[in-house]
Amino acid sequence: MPRRLPETQVVLLEAASATDEKTVDRLAEETGEKVETLTRAAFELADEGLLAVTERTAQDLSLTDEAREYLESGLPERRLYDAALDAGADEESVSLGRVIGASGLEGPEVDIALSNFARKGFGSIDSGEISVAPSGPEVDPEADPEAEALAVVGDDGADAGYLDENVLNRLESRDLLVRSETTVRSVTLTDEGVNAMMEGLETAETVGQVTSEMLTSGEWRDVEFAEYNVEADSEVEYGGRKHVLRQTADRVKDVLVGMGFDEMQGPHADAEFWINDCLFMPQDHPARTHWDQFALDLPPMKDLPEDLVARVEDAHRNGVGEDGDGYHSPWTEEVARGVDLRGHTTSLSMRYLSGHEVGDLEPPQRYFSVEKVYRNDTLDPTHLLEFFQIEGWVMADDLSVRDLMGTFTEFYEQFGITDIEFKPHYNPYTEPSFELFGTHPETGEIVEIGNSGIFREEVLRPLGVECDVMAWGLALERLLMLMYGFEDIRDVHGTLCDLDLLRTTEAVY
Numbered sequence: 001m002p003r004r005l006p007e008t009q010v011v012l013l014e015a016a017s018a019t020d021e022k023t024v025d026r027l028a029e030e031t032g033e034k035v036e037t038l039t040r041a042a043f044e045l046a047d048e049g050l051l052a053v054t055e056r057t058a059q060d061l062s063l064t065d066e067a068r069e070y071l072e073s074g075l076p077e078r079r080l081y082d083a084a085l086d087a088g089a090d091e092e093s094v095s096l097g098r099v100i101g102a103s104g105l106e107g108p109e110v111d112i113a114l115s116n117f118a119r120k121g122f123g124s125i126d127s128g129e130i131s132v133a134p135s136g137p138e139v140d141p142e143a144d145p146e147a148e149a150l151a152v153v154g155d156d157g158a159d160a161g162y163l164d165e166n167v168l169n170r171l172e173s174r175d176l177l178v179r180s181e182t183t184v185r186s187v188t189l190t191d192e193g194v195n196a197m198m199e200g201l202e203t204a205e206t207v208g209q210v211t212s213e214m215l216t217s218g219e220w221r222d223v224e225f226a227e228y229n230v231e232a233d234s235e236v237e238y239g240g241r242k243h244v245l246r247q248t249a250d251r252v253k254d255v256l257v258g259m260g261f262d263e264m265q266g267p268h269a270d271a272e273f274w275i276n277d278c279l280f281m282p283q284d285h286p287a288r289t290h291w292d293q294f295a296l297d298l299p300p301m302k303d304l305p306e307d308l309v310a311r312v313e314d315a316h317r318n319g320v321g322e323d324g325d326g327y328h329s330p331w332t333e334e335v336a337r338g339v340d341l342r343g344h345t346t347s348l349s350m351r352y353l354s355g356h357e358v359g360d361l362e363p364p365q366r367y368f369s370v371e372k373v374y375r376n377d378t379l380d381p382t383h384l385l386e387f388f389q390i391e392g393w394v395m396a397d398d399l400s401v402r403d404l405m406g407t408f409t410e411f412y413e414q415f416g417i418t419d420i421e422f423k424p425h426y427n428p429y430t431e432p433s434f435e436l437f438g439t440h441p442e443t444g445e446i447v448e449i450g451n452s453g454i455f456r457e458e459v460l461r462p463l464g465v466e467c468d469v470m471a472w473g474l475a476l477e478r479l480l481m482l483m484y485g486f487e488d489i490r491d492v493h494g495t496l497c498d499l500d501l502l503r504t505t506e507a508v509y
């Protein structure tokens, strides 16, 4: 009686041989089926005793981009050798500088050429002179095993099993070769399989999934269901996932809410008044130039509280208190009403402290935000044009530096960071001021993670605040660096960020 088997199993049995071991890859090519489909069918048939499956690990070799360039141009040491030979360095030694010039080697290639030239015994280099060894059985640049191996791998990376292990190791350490391991599965028909084929095979329609049509029509009664192979390799599926940066921002919010803080909200584009003037930043302060801040081509901000504007102007001109002194530098409302992208979220703190957002506040109060800020910085591994700032402040009757430090210690402990360091700093709006530092878990480097202080009278008095306010701005991305060991902010932010890393980074709690 012919045997009924699912279609791919029949295809596989027909393509397999009893005498010739065939790899699944080759069978996939022959049958036009997918490798995964055939692998699954092979294991199913092995379970039935119709096929034998063998597995071995194979080495996959591939060339790096650098190696591909050398395939075109020749290995640097060989180019040096050829140029030296052209210059007659087999007769007598010639100037190394001249030979390098003639070889066309540039930048790092020169060092590569020199060290490998010497290692391979192509010749010698002494006090700026190069000479070439006579070619012979010992040294034969024409038959350089490294160059030959590169050519073989470049030609057919798949089967280079016979290449010398030492040569491959050397190429790998030169970053020219990448080795990886793959499992190669091969199948042969068993006797039982051969018998089954002789008795005849019939294709059974197998169903992978029940549909509602099948259920309503009753067709499900007659179909054959495909069996699940729970051991089959499956493709990795990456579902949607919250970005680590957003995950951490949410956690920061949870932590701060847990510490009794309320969240502030406010505009990304704001009047310089809230961004700078309220903070007692003189209008000619370098941080206010458009080298640092993004100015927007928008009409001046109309909605500013008149009396507050007058008090802030007075603080800038005359200072605050008995011995107060102003800046003696120009101050105009026009500048204050100019609209910029906020360079820090301290603009929100000013809006809230002034009563402009939620009315006058009685101490004690705690507020925070985890929001984007924009700076005209130069891009580098630790700077972007935008980043998230963890802004916060505490308003209470008697605050000291100890309270500030204690708050940070408690905050960062929630993220497993227990070695925060403080350094005295200067801000026009706080006195005293402190920068915060943490230690990078991978590099051990000290990383600046934030800035903080206790607001000056010149800030608080015009706002109408009569008690103490301690405040800070911490960088969310720097917190991530300490938590996850990222070394480049662009790994987690923006277009260059590594998808693999985002998919696989586990949330740290």
Ligand SMILES: N[C@@H](Cc1ccccc1)C(=O)O
Pocket: 343, 344, 345, 346, 427, 430, 451, 452, 453, 471, 472, 473, 474
């Ligand atoms: N605005 C500061 C942070 C800060 C906020 C409040 C008080 C002190 C410092 C910054 O961006 O670096």
